[in-house]
Amino acid sequence: MNSKTKSFTERVFQSAAPIWEKNHLHPFVQGIGNGTLPEDIFIFYMKQDYVYLIEYARLFAMGAAKANTLDTMAKFSQNLHETVHFEMELHRQYAAEFGISRKELELTVPSPINLAYTGYMLNAAYSGTLTDLVACLLPCAWDYREIGLLLKAQNGDTILSNRYEKWIHMYSSNEFISMSQWLIELMDNLTKGLPEGELSRLEKHFLTTSRLEFLFWESMYRQDSWPI
Numbered sequence: 001m002n003s004k005t006k007s008f009t010e011r012v013f014q015s016a017a018p019i020w021e022k023n024h025l026h027p028f029v030q031g032i033g034n035g036t037l038p039e040d041i042f043i044f045y046m047k048q049d050y051v052y053l054i055e056y057a058r059l060f061a062m063g064a065a066k067a068n069t070l071d072t073m074a075k076f077s078q079n080l081h082e083t084v085h086f087e088m089e090l091h092r093q094y095a096a097e098f099g100i101s102r103k104e105l106e107l108t109v110p111s112p113i114n115l116a117y118t119g120y121m122l123n124a125a126y127s128g129t130l131t132d133l134v135a136c137l138l139p140c141a142w143d144y145r146e147i148g149l150l151l152k153a154q155n156g157d158t159i160l161s162n163r164y165e166k167w168i169h170m171y172s173s174n175e176f177i178s179m180s181q182w183l184i185e186l187m188d189n190l191t192k193g194l195p196e197g198e199l200s201r202l203e204k205h206f207l208t209t210s211r212l213e214f215l216f217w218e219s220m221y222r223q224d225s226w227p228i
């Protein structure tokens with residue numbers, strides 16, 4: 001397939017492949033899949049991810065504000081609702097199991113990488129177009145879906161006795177898959193016919209947030225927080 005017939009998401013799926021492969025093989029991700037990830041690391045991640053998701057949900061709210069059609073506005077608002085009420089409920093449930101209150105979750109101080117990641121997306125979304133916003137948040141939704149499906153396929157029935165089963169179930173669920181599929185299709189519609197200069201700016205956003213995904217796994221695994 002030449003670059004003229006390739007859709008934007010086919011193009012970035014290829015260019016981000018080496019980064020995503022590193023995400024999929026990361027010991028944090030593999031440790032969720034086979035249930036060996038130490039609990040203290042998972043708790044650290046859960047708390048950080050909760051405050052990450054507050055900003056991620058804000059991007060959906062901004063998507064609704066910048067939407068060019070009523071259908072797109074409605075879909076962003078639905079994704080905002082699902083993030084706050086379903087995805088974040090997963091975190092609240094795990095937190096309750098580990099004796100962490102909802103308040104404590106919400107008061108988590110974002111780590112340096114967490115702040116760099118959400119700050120990058122929010123800055124691009126505030127100063128750019130709807131397409132910049134979607135280019136930034138697409139790897140978050142799409143690569144988590146890839147991870148959910150991969151871990152499910154890799155670990156078969158052993159998942160049922162895995163303490164992180166609910167996590168894998170969430171990110172391989174039909175609801176999560178169709179949400180990320182909607183974003184993929186939206187991105188292809190928004191980028192149809194754009195000049196190469198714009199496409200490469202959008203690809204840069206996609207690759208940057210893919211790399212930030214990697215740094216997020218890495219820093220959660222090390223439980224990095226502010227040194228001073």
Ligand SMILES: Cc1ncc(CN)c(N)n1
Nearest residue numbers: 049052053140141144216
């Ligand atoms: C860091 C991160 N990236 C993506 C997702 C999937 N919404 C998440 N929960 N956390």
